[in-house]
Amino acid sequence: VNSQSGKILKKFISLMDGTKSLTELQQMFSANNSELFNTIVRHLDEHNLLDDVAQVRVNSGIDTLLELEDLTTELLNQQVDENLFLKSIKSETSQLPINVIYGFLIEHYHFITQQCCFDSPGLSFQSSTKVRQLLNERYTQEYRQDQELVMAALNAIGISREQLADTMPLPETMGMCNALTYWANFEPLFFLSTLGFLAGQTRKNFEFYSKACERVELDSGFINPIRQLANSKLKLEPENLSRRIFQEIPHIDRQTKQRFRGQTYLFVEIYNNFYTAIWNHYSSASHLLRRVSAI
Structure with a gap:
């Protein structure tokens, strides 16, 4: 040549x-x-140096997230009628048992105190500086405020921080925390896809919960922090953290998207089990606190 x-x-x-x-x-x-x-x-x-041209479908981050959101909502709607807690809390006429009302807050306290385990890996997300900034903003704004307001309400019914330190969360509560911690460490993008759903459902549930507390005329010392917590979450309603994050993700390949869809089924099952367990345990429990020292 x-x-x-x-x-x-x-x-x-x-x-x-x-x-x-x-x-x-x-x-x-x-x-x-x-x-x-x-x-x-x-x-x-x-010499295998040529490939046929195949049409490549680009799955943007936000398009993938919207598909996962639709699937999550569909799966949750299929299960909500069988979940006595979620069904009852959304009813304007039903009255939740007092122990279930208190148990809801106790388990959310445990969930919030475990939050650092699954938030911390996300705070060091390596693929995007913008994503790290968004996560840090969320962590700073919500974490401490939520914990203090929940603690104030529990103090009003005679439950102290020291007593809670001697209690075990329900297995389903730890199951959800452990699953989120696993995903945050090993499937960080899937973990980030759940944040918007969790925030949105928590906001709605605390709004319903606040009204449920008022229907049974609980003490204002308990209700006021709950009302404040519900109102603070309503202010965040227009903001979907997952969508802001996934707008920064240019592409998600087909195999990853399929894997995320499979994990969504497990995520919704774990989420549903969390609330089912609150009803099943606290509606029949004689003691609110599952003390470690009593074992």
């Missing part, structure tokens, strides 16, 4: 990037010598 031919060959190969058909390339470089062109293409193909 002489110098001139080498330059032509180099240019020819550089243009074989999937944007032009073989016919177009043949016309550009070898209109009068198709045999030479065919020989080059044949040798490249024999």
Whole structure:
């Protein structure tokens, strides 16, 4: 191959990037010598250096998230009628048992205190500085305020921080915390996809919960922090953290999206079990606190 031919060959190969058909390339470089062109293409193909052009579907981060959100909502709606807690808390006429009302807050206290275990890996998310900033803003704004308001309400019914330190959360509460911690460490993008759903459902549930507390006329010392917590979450209603995060993710490949869809089924089951367990345990429990020291 002489110098001139080498330059032509180099240019020819550089243009074989999937944007032009073989016919177009043949016309550009070898209109009068198709045999030479065919020989080059044949040798490249024999050495597995050619690929057929396949149509590539680009799954943007936000498109993938919206699909996961739709699936999550569909799965939750299928289960909500069988979940006595979620069904009762949304009813404007039903009255939750007092122990279930208190148990809801106790388990949320345990969940909040475990939050650092699954939030911390997200705070160091390596793929995007913008995502890290969004997570840090959320962590700073919500974590301490939620914990203090929940603690104030529990103090009003005679439960102290020291007593809670000697209690065990329900297995389903720890199950949800452990699952989120696992995903935060090993599937950080899937974990981030759950944040918007969790925040939205928590906001709605605390709004319903606040009204349920008022229906049974609990002490204002208990209700006021709950009302304040519900109102603070309502102020965040327009903001979906997951959507803000996934707008920063340019592409999610098909295999990853399918894996996330599979994990969504497990996530919704764990979430549903969390609230089912609150009803099942506290509606029949004689003691509110599951003390470690009593074992």
